[in-house]
Amino acid sequence: MAQPGDHADIALKGDTIAWDFVEGLTTEVGPRQAGTEAEARGREWSMNWLKANGFANVADEPFMMDTWVRGTETAQIVAPFPQPFHVAALGGSASTGPDGITAEVVMFRTVADLQAAPAGSLTGKIAYISHSMTRTQDGSQYGFAGPARWVGASIAASKGAAASIIKSVGTDYHRNPHTGGTQVVDGMIPAGALSLPDAANLERMFARAGGRPVTMKLVLTPQKLGKTRSGNVVGEIVGTDPSLPPVLLACHLDSWDLGTGAFDDGAGCGIVAAAARHASAAGQPLRTIRVLFAGAEETGLWGSKAYSAAHIDEPIGVGLESDFGADRIWQIQTNFGQSNPALAAKLAAATARFGVAPSAAVATGGADINISRDQKGAIIDLQQDGTRYFDLHHTPDDTLDKIDPVQLRQNVAVWTAVVQVLANEPGPIKGAVESGE
Amino acid sequence: MAQPGDHADIALKGDTIAWDFVEGLTTEVGPRQAGTEAEARGREWSMNWLKANGFANVADEPFMMDTWVRGTETAQIVAPFPQPFHVAALGGSASTGPDGITAEVVMFRTVADLQAAPAGSLTGKIAYISHSMTRTQDGSQYGFAGPARWVGASIAASKGAAASIIKSVGTDYHRNPHTGGTQVVDGMIPAGALSLPDAANLERMFARAGGRPVTMKLVLTPQKLGKTRSGNVVGEIVGTDPSLPPVLLACHLDSWDLGTGAFDDGAGCGIVAAAARHASAAGQPLRTIRVLFAGAEETGLWGSKAYSAAHIDEPIGVGLESDFGADRIWQIQTNFGQSNPALAAKLAAATARFGVAPSAAVATGGADINISRDQKGAIIDLQQDGTRYFDLHHTPDDTLDKIDPVQLRQNVAVWTAVVQVLANEPGPIKGAVESGE
Numbered sequence: 001m002a003q004p005g006d007h008a009d010i011a012l013k014g015d016t017i018a019w020d021f022v023e024g025l026t027t028e029v030g031p032r033q034a035g036t037e038a039e040a041r042g043r044e045w046s047m048n049w050l051k052a053n054g055f056a057n058v059a060d061e062p063f064m065m066d067t068w069v070r071g072t073e074t075a076q077i078v079a080p081f082p083q084p085f086h087v088a089a090l091g092g093s094a095s096t097g098p099d100g101i102t103a104e105v106v107m108f109r110t111v112a113d114l115q116a117a118p119a120g121s122l123t124g125k126i127a128y129i130s131h132s133m134t135r136t137q138d139g140s141q142y143g144f145a146g147p148a149r150w151v152g153a154s155i156a157a158s159k160g161a162a163a164s165i166i167k168s169v170g171t172d173y174h175r176n177p178h179t180g181g182t183q184v185v186d187g188m189i190p191a192g193a194l195s196l197p198d199a200a201n202l203e204r205m206f207a208r209a210g211g212r213p214v215t216m217k218l219v220l221t222p223q224k225l226g227k228t229r230s231g232n233v234v235g236e237i238v239g240t241d242p243s244l245p246p247v248l249l250a251c252h253l254d255s256w257d258l259g260t261g262a263f264d265d266g267a268g269c270g271i272v273a274a275a276a277r278h279a280s281a282a283g284q285p286l287r288t289i290r291v292l293f294a295g296a297e298e299t300g301l302w303g304s305k306a307y308s309a310a311h312i313d314e315p316i317g318v319g320l321e322s323d324f325g326a327d328r329i330w331q332i333q334t335n336f337g338q339s340n341p342a343l344a345a346k347l348a349a350a351t352a353r354f355g356v357a358p359s360a361a362v363a364t365g366g367a368d369i370n371i372s373r374d375q376k377g378a379i380i381d382l383q384q385d386g387t388r389y390f391d392l393h394h395t396p397d398d399t400l401d402k403i404d405p406v407q408l409r410q411n412v413a414v415w416t417a418v419v420q421v422l423a424n425e426p427g428p429i430k431g432a433v434e435s436g437e
Numbered sequence: 438m439a440q441p442g443d444h445a446d447i448a449l450k451g452d453t454i455a456w457d458f459v460e461g462l463t464t465e466v467g468p469r470q471a472g473t474e475a476e477a478r479g480r481e482w483s484m485n486w487l488k489a490n491g492f493a494n495v496a497d498e499p500f501m502m503d504t505w506v507r508g509t510e511t512a513q514i515v516a517p518f519p520q521p522f523h524v525a526a527l528g529g530s531a532s533t534g535p536d537g538i539t540a541e542v543v544m545f546r547t548v549a550d551l552q553a554a555p556a557g558s559l560t561g562k563i564a565y566i567s568h569s570m571t572r573t574q575d576g577s578q579y580g581f582a583g584p585a586r587w588v589g590a591s592i593a594a595s596k597g598a599a600a601s602i603i604k605s606v607g608t609d610y611h612r613n614p615h616t617g618g619t620q621v622v623d624g625m626i627p628a629g630a631l632s633l634p635d636a637a638n639l640e641r642m643f644a645r646a647g648g649r650p651v652t653m654k655l656v657l658t659p660q661k662l663g664k665t666r667s668g669n670v671v672g673e674i675v676g677t678d679p680s681l682p683p684v685l686l687a688c689h690l691d692s693w694d695l696g697t698g699a700f701d702d703g704a705g706c707g708i709v710a711a712a713a714r715h716a717s718a719a720g721q722p723l724r725t726i727r728v729l730f731a732g733a734e735e736t737g738l739w740g741s742k743a744y745s746a747a748h749i750d751e752p753i754g755v756g757l758e759s760d761f762g763a764d765r766i767w768q769i770q771t772n773f774g775q776s777n778p779a780l781a782a783k784l785a786a787a788t789a790r791f792g793v794a795p796s797a798a799v800a801t802g803g804a805d806i807n808i809s810r811d812q813k814g815a816i817i818d819l820q821q822d823g824t825r826y827f828d829l830h831h832t833p834d835d836t837l838d839k840i841d842p843v844q845l846r847q848n849v850a851v852w853t854a855v856v857q858v859l860a861n862e863p864g865p866i867k868g869a870v871e872s873g874e
Contacts, residue, residue, distance in 0.1 A: 027641040030520030038520075083467030083475075083697070086833065174611050175696075175833035197836040201697070204464040204837075259612070260520070260638070396523065396612035399634040400641075 007278040008350075008417035015412045017277050019405060021049060021270030022326075026260040026400045034254040034296035035067030035228040042253050046233045046269070046293055053277060055235030055291070063306035065296050067228040068092055070179075070257055071221030073192065075165070078102060078215045081205050085198040087165065088177035088258060089220040090149060091299055092184040093191040096163065100219035101126070101190065103162050107206055111147045117159050126163045126216055127156035130203055135171045138331075139324060139386035145169045153191035154183040163190040163218050167199035172391035179256050180394045181299055190220045230254070230295035232303045235273075237280045239288040239423065245317035246288035247422045249276060249415075250304075250368035252297035252323060259398030263389065267403055268322035269293050275415035285423035287317055294368040297323070298394075301367050308371035318422055318429045319365055319372030322415070324384045325392075327407045329414040331383035333359040340378075340431025343421075347380070350417040354410060359383070378430035380422075382414060444715045445787075445854035452849045454714050456842060458486060458707030459763075463697040463837045471691040471733035472504030472665040479690050483670045483706070483730055490714060492672030492728070500743035502733050504665040505529055507616075507694055508658030510629065512602070515539060515652045518642050522635040524602065525614035525695060526657040527586060528736055529621040530628040533600065537656035538563070538627065540599050544643055548584045554596050563600045563653055564593035567640060572608045575768075576761065576823035582606045590628035591620040600627040600655055604636035609828035616693050617831045618736055627657045667691070667732040669740045672710075674717045676725040676860065682754035683725040684859045686713060686852075687741075687805035689734035689760060696835030700826065704840055705759035706730050712852035722860035724754055731805040734760075735831075738804050745808035755859055755866045756802055756809030759852070761821045762829075764844045766851040768820035770796040777868025780858075784817070787854040791847060796820070815867035817859075819851060 025045060032042035043060050050058045068091055075087035105126045108114040114127055129152050133145035146169055153164035168178035177195045194202065205214050233253060239246070251268030255261020269291075276289045294303035332351055337344045337360070348358045363381040365372055372379050385407070392398045422429065462482060469479035480497050487495045505528055512524035542563045545551040551564055566589050570582035583606055590601035605615035614632045631639065642651050670690060676683070688705030692698020706728075713726045731740035769788055774781045774797070785795040800818040802809055809816050822844075829835045859866065 023641065024645070027638055027645055028518045030518070030638075081465045081467070173836075173838045174613065175836065176612055197834070197838050200838055201464055201467075201836070204460065208461070208464055397634070399610075399612065399638070401610045401634050401637055 007281045007420065008413045015274055015278070015409050017053065017274035018270035018408055018412045021273055022262055022266040022403065023400055024049065025266045026262045030260045031257045032253060032255045032261055033069065033257040034299040034302065035065050035225065035230050036069065039230060039254050039295060043231055043233050046253060050235035050273065053273065056238050058235040060231040060233055061310065062229055062231045063302060064227045065230045065302040067225040068299065069223055069225060071095065071223060072219055074219045075192065075194065076217045077205065078217050080209055080212045080214065086175050086177055086195040087192040087218070088179045089222045090153065090179060090182040090191040090193060092182050092188070093220055093222050094188045095221045096190045096219055098219070098221055100217050101162050102215060102217040104213040105216050111152060111155065114152065114155050120160050122156060122159040122161040124162050126165060126218060127161045128202065129166045130199070132167060133169055133171050133390060135387050135390065137385055137387050138383065139389055142390065149180050149182055149193065151183050153189060154185040157185055157187050157189045161189060165192045165194055165218070168193040168196055170196060170390050170393060170395065173197055174397060176395040176397050178394045179258055190218060192218065192220055230302060232295050232307050233293040235291050237276050237285065237289040239285045241286050244287045245315040246290045247419060248290050248292060248316045248319045248369065248372065249419065250292040250294060250319065250321040252303065252368050253293040254296050254298055256298055256394045258394065258396045260400065261398060262400045263325045263392050263398050263402055264394070265323045267326035267408065271322045271326065271412055271415055274412045275419045278412070278416040279419035279423055286426060287423045289419060289423050292368065297367050301370065304368045304370040308374045311371060312374060316372055316375060316377050318378040318380060319369035320380045320382065321366035321368045323366050323368060324386055325389045326403045326411060327385040328410050329354065329356055329382045329384050331359045332356050333361050333363040333381045335363045335379045336430045340429065343425060343429060346421055347418055350421050351414050354414045356414055380418065382418065384411065444718045444857065445850045452711055452715070452846050454490065454711035455707035455845055455849045458710055459699055459703040459840065460837055461486065462703045463699045467697045468694045469690060469692045469698055470506065470694040471736045471739065472502050472662065472667050473506065476667060476691050476732060480668055480670050483690060487672035487710065490710065493675050495672040497668040497670055498747060499666055499668045500739060501664045502667045502739040504662040505736065506660055506662060508532065508660060509656055511656045512629065512631065513654045514642065515654050517646050517649045517651065523612050523614055523632040524629040524655070525616045526659045527590065527616060527619040527628040527630060529619050529625070530657055530659050531625045532658045533627045533656055535656070535658055537654050538599050539652060539654040541650040542653050548589060548592065551589065551592050557597050559593060559596040559598035561599050563602060563655065564598045565639065566603045569604060570606055570608050570827060572824050572827065574822055574824050575820065576826060579827065586617050586619055586630065588620050590626060591622040594622055594624050594626045598626060602629045602631055602655070605630040605633055607633060607827050607830060607832065610634055611834060613832040613834050615831045616695055627655060629655065629657055667739060669732050669744050670730040672728050674713050674722065674726040676722050678723050681724045682752040683727045684856060685727050685729060685753045685756045685806065685809065686856065687729040687731060687756065687758040689740065689805050690730040691733050691735055693735055693831045695831065695833040697837065698835060699837045700762045700829050700835050700839055701831070702760045704763035704845065708759045708763065708849055708852055711849045712856045715853040716856035716860055723863060724860045726856060726860050729805065734804050738807065741805045741807040745811045748808060749811055753809055753812060753814050755815035755817060756806035757817045757819065758803035758805045760803050760805060761823055762826045763840045763848060764822040765847050766791065766793055766819050766821050768796045769793050770798050770800045770818045772800045772816045773867045777866065780862060780866060783858055784855055787858050788851050791851045793851055817855065819855065821848065
């Protein structure tokens with residue numbers, strides 16, 4: 001049975017707050033690329049929404065960042081089997097110029113294979129990495145497949161390649177490439193990702209080419225805009241005891257430009273805001289609940305770093321982040337299970353009825369709670385089901401229709417149950433042994 | 438148990454012919470828009486493939502057609518909620534010119550609602566039809582939702598609209614618009630389709646706009662190329678008795694430009710060619726089996742009409758078409774169940790083990806067998822499972838990876854069983870009452 005005053009039930013049966021946020025944001029603002037006027041509109045929209053939904057101390061805390069924007073992007077196989085492919089530039093890619101680069105494609109199975117190519121062996125060529133990714137509930141294959149995107153281009157550049165393309169780091173089979181940031185180095189080259197169907201076609205071409213070179217014309221014309229303004233949006237449900245460090249609930253407000261940033265991460269901001277509201281529905285909580293809608297996460301965690309730098313001397317009680325879609329939560333982990341087992345047990349008890357199992361792994365937090373790591377504070381990870389997350393991640397397909405309202409409600413209910421416990425916890429959250437408070 | 442000499446078993450267990458065709462065609466040629474050089478490369482590739490696979494009398498029968506090609510295509514909501522949408526021009530669309538059209542969008546629920554708009558009421562505006570489509574096994578909702586694409590633009594033009602956009606006629610939720618032909622009239626206007634996620638977003642904008650106008654900037658710059666050459670590719674497995682009219686197995690070789698024409702209709706050509714090969718594997722059939730890879734189906738059945746015009750005086754024994762994807766066959770219907778019940782029963786018996794039920798409905802044939810209708814000849818429809826056909830139809834997502842090899846094998850096995858019966862049938866196929874032979 002739910003406990004008296006347990007508002008997780010309300011969230012489970014009929015949360016409309018999280019949906020209202022992500023529906024409104026994706027409809028009235030849409031894509032919110034870091035450092036652009038679209039992200040600024042997203043901040044303004046979110047501040048109005050937070051105020052209308054009862055948050056206090058709503059603010060936009062500015063910071064400056066390096067901004068990169070997409071241009072034209074096309075890819076054509078020129079020989080031996082001419083046909084167009086779908087490509088997207090990776091964030092930080094250099095430009096090919098409007099006339100593009102036409103060059104032979106050299107295929108590598110892995111980043112390690114590319115790394116092993118002799119220096120200069122790729123001069124004037126386009127390096128392609130065929131490394132694939134499989135769906136996993138915990139998203140762990142991002143670590144397996146992600147390096148192709150993260151460092152493939154910089155390694156290819158170091159070998160003299162004219163450009164780099166990868167199989168999208170994704171698990172779908174739709175004609176939508178997955179963008180995302182790539183490491184920018186001196187002598188940066190144009191870097192793109194093919195959609196999964198196009199990558200499969202390229203590999204079939206190699207199999208059918210019988211040793212003939214496979215030649216691609218690649219046009220990518222992104223631009224660097226230099227330093228532009230971004231910002232972090234914050235808002236609070238003020239607690240009764242201002243001496244207690246706040247509960248920080250984070251997400252990021254920026255999104256890649258190709259989709260509308262529904263799953264990544266409009267939903268996360270809706271979830272944490274809804275949890276803050278539901279958890280305080282029975283009355284003012286003991287601790288302040290602060291939401292942080294970080295700016296410019298996708299292009300290098302600019303907002304999370306800026307927030308930590310600005311607030312490092314203001315202790316946070318505990319930090320949590322929602323940035324992995326909007327599907328069901330199935331696992332909880334903390335970094336204080338040893339030092340504060342009583343609180344860990346209380347959280348486990350509050351979430352058990354939602355099918356959330358405690359994990360013995362130590363929570364490390366996500367991209368948007370640098371401050372909790374920098375303060376060596378308490379962190380909780382609420383692990384969402386990521387089975388379909390990388391179908392949508394950084395693609396044009398990251399749109400509202402992908403959010404399942406039933407799963408979203410479970411997610412908000414779990415967050416509500418956790419935030420209710422935390423916001424009313426009088427003692428040090430990380431425990432006596434190594435409290436960050 | 439299979440009958441001796443029944444090569445449907447081979448197809449079921451290990452057909453590689455159909456897959457080889459569609460894999461090769463989509464890899465080595467890719468998109469094959471009617472009337473373009475890409476379609477011509479498709480014909481050349483197919484003729485080489487037919488010859489290599491033991492077909493005789495392989496030919497490219499030319500015809501001329503009106504050709505239209507896509508240009509730039511973008512859509513932006515300008516007010517009240519600026520964001521970009523994904524749009525594709527419909528075949529036959531007029532051009533907006535490179536500067537595009539910026540106009541208020543007026544939403545209609547149905548073609549009938551649009552038809553009921555007063556004359557002149559849409560002057561300078563963009564008409565939008567919100568009519569949706571649901572997945573069905575038999576594809577019957579194409580008739581329900583298709584008219585928005587087929588005649589929406591021409592009706593909007595008659596009301597003075599500056600342009601027409603529709604919700605894509607499709608059943609997926611990916612960021613890939615569905616193209617397809619639209620009726621071209623005097624005073625034709627620009628006509629596009631939004632992807633389903635964008636259409637849903639547009640409708641949410643209307644709900645949130647509170648009566649403010651929703652304004653779109655639409656840029657579509659397709660071109661008419663005038664008359665260009667297309668052609669029908671034919672090939673035969675020659676029968677032992679040239680006096681008996683042939684069995685005609687049809688598909689179309691052209692595809693819309695956005696995808697690679699795997700499901701629509703590379704697979705169909707692979708299926709009929711594989712069935713012709715398997716059905717004659719035990720020895721030369723009695724009747725000639727002719728495959729017709731029709732040209733220019735998508736843009737107005739040019740190839741099917743040209744074939745009928747050229748060959749109307751050469752009787753066809755029976756016509757069948759594969760043009761509805763590559764999934765499982767679940768139903769068979771003929772137009773001679775009354776006149777030749779013995780043959781209908783033989784076909785039912787040959788396909789029962791594959792889970793194919795006879796239907797009492799009268800077969801009418803598909804787009805590529807105009808000649809059988811024009812000759813009032815025998816027709817058989819092998820109904821494929823269309824549940825996911827309209828997820829892919831006319832989109833960039835019509836790519837090889839969508840073909841399920843297990844379902845494709847069942848499909849080829851059913852075709853093989855049917856063609857084996859037909860190609861060895863000595864008597865008139867349509868029967869004594871109203872034989873087309």
